[in-house]
Amino acid sequence: MSQPLRPHDARRPDHAPADHPALPQPKIGVLIANLGTPDGxxxxxxxxxxxxxxxxxxxxxxxxxxxxxxxxxxxxxxxxxxxxxxxxxxWNNEADESPLLTITKQKLAKLQKAAADRWGDRVMVDFCMRYGNPSTQSVVDRMVKAGCDRIVFLPMYPQYAGATWATANDQFFRALMTQKWQPSARVCPPYFDRPDYIEALAQSVERTLGGKRPQKLVASYHGMPVRYLHEGDPYYCQCHKTSRLLRERLGWDEDSIDTTFQSVFGSEEWLRPYTVEHVADLASRGITDIAVISPAFSADCIETLEEINGEIREAFEGAGGQGFTYIPCLNDDDAHIEVLTGVIAENLAGWVG
Known part of the structure; x- marks a missing residue:
């Protein structure tokens, strides 16, 4: 009968009987989670x-x-x-994976290095997807087998929404329910109004625009049904606060940034204004030079690379728009890594020095 695989640092506890199973050295896990991606x-x-x-x-x-x-x-x-x-x-044909997966891997590599520089081998950093692979269950299993008796969970959504942040937490908790020896867990709070996050967004705007200023900056967030707002979801308010703080940091006028919502699905009324309609309306009113940023996405994905830079760009140009600049997500930008490392450090307080 084959023996179960054990971490390379597993050993029998001191003073334990000879037949006691070997246990891995205790570690602390940091698990970042994104929405997900199809395998093909x-x-x-x-x-x-x-x-x-x-x-x-x-x-x-x-x-x-x-x-x-x-x-x-x-x-x-x-x-x-x-x-x-x-x-x-x-599609990233070279790696045969979606851009979201590629960028998440790049982000993970930088976070692992930052964690190793700061905490050595005491902290294990990994990532999972809410939908698709690697699944939350598989990564939690791997962390527990590696000896993680405490896990910090960080969903990669700056603003809270039930359809993003909460469902990522749900899946994480379901994975914990299957563990015989369940690790302690902490869930990081949303970081939509952190000064370092706003600073990272502002720097990305300034870097992409290169000193030029469009007639309008459109902050396009993923949409959700209006009903969710009335049922208590704070997403709409957090999006508007992110936009306001970004405008204040940039030092721009109050009417320089518009907050809109994209990716409408189904027949229900969703949060307005809809980005695709709004940019066309801007062009029809003579605003022909705009930039679009997506503060709700931590990594470029189908909603930014195809929807914004495709469908929404076409709607703007089709209505007479001339200058359309897409400002990429923060992705694995060093300023973004510093933000995430800061969030992680705060939630590791008391667990590591």
Whole structure:
């Protein structure tokens, strides 16, 4: 009978009987989580991913008896083709993965180095996806087997929303429920108004624009149904605060930045104004030079690389717009890594020196 694999530093505890299993040396885990990505842009990869995503009650909260027949019978028959075609436009063919996965790996490498420089080998940093791979369950399993008896969990969403932050937490807690020896856990708070985060955003604006100032800066956030706001979700307010703080840091006039919402899905009323309609309206009113930034996304993904730099750009130019500048997400920018390292350090307080 084969023996179970153990971490290389596993050993039998002092004074334990000879038949006591070897245990890994205690570590502290830091787990960052992003939304997710399909494994490929083919039909079945897209269908698996969309099924997991759109079956999440945090994302679509309609009763299952009402929603699942629509999802399984109509949406998942057609949407994998259109979504797959959009992913093909931005796919990292060299690595055969989505840009979100590539950027998350780059971000992870920098965070691992920052953690090693600061805390040595006491802290293990890894990443997971809420939907797709690597799954939250698989990475929590790996951390526990490596000896992590405490884990700090950091969802990669600056603003809180039930459909992003809360569902990432849900999945993390589900993974903890399966552990025989459950680690202690801390969940980092949203960082939408941290001064260092606002500074990193402002620097990205200044760097991309190179001293030029567009007629309008559009801060486009992922949308959600208006109903969620009235049910207590703070996302809308946090988005507006991020925009306000960014404008104040840039020193721009009050009407220089517009907050809008993208990625509308379904027939329900969503948060307004809709980005795709708003940029077209700007162009029709003679505002022909704009820049667009996406403060709700920590890494460029299908919603930024294809939707903003594709569909939304086309809507603006089709209505007469001439100058359209997309300001990339913070991705693995050093200032962003410093922000995330700061958030992690604060939530490791008392666990490491």
């Amino acid at each position: 842009h083919d039909y079945w990869s897209m269908r698996r991913y969309l099924n997991e995503f759109l079956s999440d009650k945090r994302v679509i909260d309609y009763p299952a008896w009402k929603w699942q027949p629509i999802l399984q019978g109509i949406i998942l028959t057609k949407r994998p083709f259109t979504s797959g075609a959009n992913y093909r436009l931005i």
